[in-house]
Amino acid sequence: MSSILKGQAHVYGDDVDTDRIIPGKYTKTLDLQSLAAHVLEDLDPDFRGRMATGDMVVGGDNFGCGSSREQAPLALKTAGVSVVIARYFARIFYRNAINVGLPAIEVPDLQASTGDLLSVDLSRGVVSNLSQGTEHRAQAMPEMMMAILSAGGLVEYLRQHGDYPPTAQPRDTL
Amino acid sequence: MGQTLAEKILSLHAGRLVKSGEFVVVDVDGSMASDTTAPLAIKAFKDMGGQRIHDPQHTWLVIDHAAPAPNERIGNLHELMRRFSREQGNMLYDVGAGICHQLMIDNAHVRPGQLFIGADSHTCSYGALGAFATGVGSTDLAAVWRTGKIWLKVPQTIKVEVRGVLKPGVQAKDLTLFLVGQLGISGATYQAIEFCGSGIESLDLGGRFTLANMAIEMGAKVGLVHPAGLKLPYPFTPLTADPDADYVQHLIYDIDRLKPQLSAPGSPDDVHQLQDYAGTPISYAFIGSCVNGRLEDLHTAARVLRDAHIAPGVRLVIAPASRDIFLRALDDGTVAELTRAGATFLPSGCGPCVGTHAGVPGDGETVISTANRNFKGRMGNPRARVFLGAPSAVAAAARTGQITDPTPFLES
Numbered sequence: 396m397s398s399i400l401k402g403q404a405h406v407y408g409d410d411v412d413t414d415r416i417i418p419g420k421y422t423k424t425l426d427l428q429s430l431a432a433h434v435l436e437d438l439d440p441d442f443r444g445r446m447a448t449g450d451m452v453v454g455g456d457n458f459g460c461g462s463s464r465e466q467a468p469l470a471l472k473t474a475g476v477s478v479v480i481a482r483y484f485a486r487i488f489y490r491n492a493i494n495v496g497l498p499a500i501e502v503p504d505l506q507a508s509t510g511d512l513l514s515v516d517l518s519r520g521v522v523s524n525l526s527q528g529t530e531h532r533a534q535a536m537p538e539m540m541m542a543i544l545s546a547g548g549l550v551e552y553l554r555q556h557g558d559y560p561p562t563a564q565p566r567d568t569l
Numbered sequence: 570m571g572q573t574l575a576e577k578i579l580s581l582h583a584g585r586l587v588k589s590g591e592f593v594v595v596d597v598d599g600s601m602a603s604d605t606t607a608p609l610a611i612k613a614f615k616d617m618g619g620q621r622i623h624d625p626q627h628t629w630l631v632i633d634h635a636a637p638a639p640n641e642r643i644g645n646l647h648e649l650m651r652r653f654s655r656e657q658g659n660m661l662y663d664v665g666a667g668i669c670h671q672l673m674i675d676n677a678h679v680r681p682g683q684l685f686i687g688a689d690s691h692t693c694s695y696g697a698l699g700a701f702a703t704g705v706g707s708t709d710l711a712a713v714w715r716t717g718k719i720w721l722k723v724p725q726t727i728k729v730e731v732r733g734v735l736k737p738g739v740q741a742k743d744l745t746l747f748l749v750g751q752l753g754i755s756g757a758t759y760q761a762i763e764f765c766g767s768g769i770e771s772l773d774l775g776g777r778f779t780l781a782n783m784a785i786e787m788g789a790k791v792g793l794v795h796p797a798g799l800k801l802p803y804p805f806t807p808l809t810a811d812p813d814a815d816y817v818q819h820l821i822y823d824i825d826r827l828k829p830q831l832s833a834p835g836s837p838d839d840v841h842q843l844q845d846y847a848g849t850p851i852s853y854a855f856i857g858s859c860v861n862g863r864l865e866d867l868h869t870a871a872r873v874l875r876d877a878h879i880a881p882g883v884r885l886v887i888a889p890a891s892r893d894i895f896l897r898a899l900d901d902g903t904v905a906e907l908t909r910a911g912a913t914f915l916p917s918g919c920g921p922c923v924g925t926h927a928g929v930p931g932d933g934e935t936v937i938s939t940a941n942r943n944f945k946g947r948m949g950n951p952r953a954r955v956f957l958g959a960p961s962a963v964a965a966a967a968r969t970g971q972i973t974d975p976t977p978f979l980e981s
Contacts, residue, residue, distance in 0.1 A: 409755075410754055412944040414942070414944040414945065414946050415946065418946045419605070419923040419925055419947065419949070420924045420925050420949050423605060423608075423635055423642065423643045423646055424642060425608055425609065438945075456755055457754065457755035457758060457788065460755065461690065462942075463688055463690040463705060464706070465609055465707045485758060487690060487704055487706060490705060491706035491708070494706060537722065539720050549613075549711075550613050550711075551617075553617040553618070554618050558716050558718075559716060559718055559720055560594065561594065
């Protein structure tokens with residue numbers, strides 16, 4: 396996983412729920428391409444046609460609220476979304492995104508409009524809006540999540556380590 | 570400083586005293602996945618090198634979200650779950666057994682004080698029992714199968730104290746929707762909620778189930794209901810928070826004057842007095858889902874519809890939350906009564922709530938449902954509008970063809 400990502404922003408509002416990321420009627424499948432085909436369909440029907448691989452989805456507060464369906468981050472990732480940025484995420488979506496290896500970062504003060512070119516430095520935790528010339532700090536990600544994301548997801552993490560560490564570190568660091 | 574209920578349960582599982590903000594890796598007492606989440610979990614389990622699941626005696630798979638299968642794709646996913654369960658020796662609840670959450674509670678697969686992980690967001694329902702139960706996605710669940718453990722951040726807790734008694738005809742769902750409206754869809758994100766107070770103590774298990782179920786609609790990781798007044802069919806040791814526990818917020822609500830509530834289409838937290846929408850025509854009423862598909866909900870609907878028929882142009886669809894509930898409603902005549910009133914019964918399971926199979930609304934329809942979510946497209950059609958209400962409100966709307974205060978039907 397390259398630690399500096401660049402892509403165009405697609406900006407949405409607060410409380411983007413998992414039904415609007417991938418409707419429940421499409422979730423019963425193991426065919427990830429069929430998930431990607433319907434990503435964000437009820438939120439932004441033109442998204443799939445407009446987006447390019449590497450583009451970034453930007454939400455406001457509580458991105459990914461609702462169901463536990465991992466199909467939501469999988470649909471975004473399979474469609475080619477490189478990173479999801481929000482002021483903060485709903486808890487289950489946040490875990491799921493990291494578990495499937497889709498970087499999800501919390502940036503409290505991001506200013507971005509759809510079409511802006513963003514650069515994300517995952518290791519430093521910095522998002523630059525190259526179109527507006529601004530720089531924003533990401534919230535620190537829990538160490539356990541950073542370890543899972545660095546491995547490429549929880550499947551790869553457990554394939555490498557076989558188990559969780561005996562006690563996760565009590566401090567948040569990026 | 571004393572401990573909240575969440576800190577207490579996680580301390581017992583971590584084997585040391587833990588405080589909110591700490592990260593723990595803890596042993597899981599039981600886990601569950603449905604036909605939405607199990608197929609991906611099976612794939613992830615195999616991909617992460619899993620061979621035998623850690624604790625098959627306390628692992629359940631449930632076919633409830635699209636049951637019976639509406640097409641060959643889903644039929645094959647169900648077969649994958651059956652095959653996996655035969656190989657692993659875990660219990661599988663097949664088509665028609667009921668909704669995962671109803672089955673876990675009714676069959677005592679989850680008990681007070683336990684740590685239970687479910688690959689379904691409404692796993693928080695088991696907070697009704699005082700279990701630390703939370704929803705995760707498929708890969709987190711596969712990791713539970715692989716390791717027997719999960720990593721968690723010990724949450725801060727919001728204390729929600731409910732004082733008073735609900736007026737006759739006002740239901741636990743009205744209280745629940747009211748609280749969802751008050752806290753908001755993200756009000757308790759990353760946090761636990763403890764529900765306590767006289768208004769909670771008077772709730773039966775079903776009412777507590779309804780309340781804890783929608784803790785996720787308040788954004789919470791878990792919604793723990795204080796055990797005072799809890800009656801269960803087996804002996805248990807009630808766990809309580811310490812009196813000097815540290816809460817991030819303490820909210821107090823008086824419910825003596827609470828009126829029937831309704832969540833307006835788009836988001837569960839857009840909650841209003843039902844009266845504000847009285848007269849709105851509806852064409853489709855649904856009773857069921859993990860929040861309100863229980864026997865007492867069918868009884869309430871039968872009372873509202875007694876000696877009446879649903880309005881012309883309205884369909885009333887009912888999916889009991891389990892086969893056992895359906896059987897009891899058959900035996901006591903409720904199914905016959907509701908069917909005579911014009912209701913259509915679906916197999917026990919999630920039914921139309923998640924829009925995968927039976928009962929998808931048409932374009933422009935207005936639906937009133939007892940379910941817990943009404944996000945755009947939730948029931949399978951983004952061009953339908955879905956109101957959420959109590960079973961009484963849904964039955965009253967089915968009877969009159971419009972949103973109607975149900976309390977007069979329950980007073981007689």
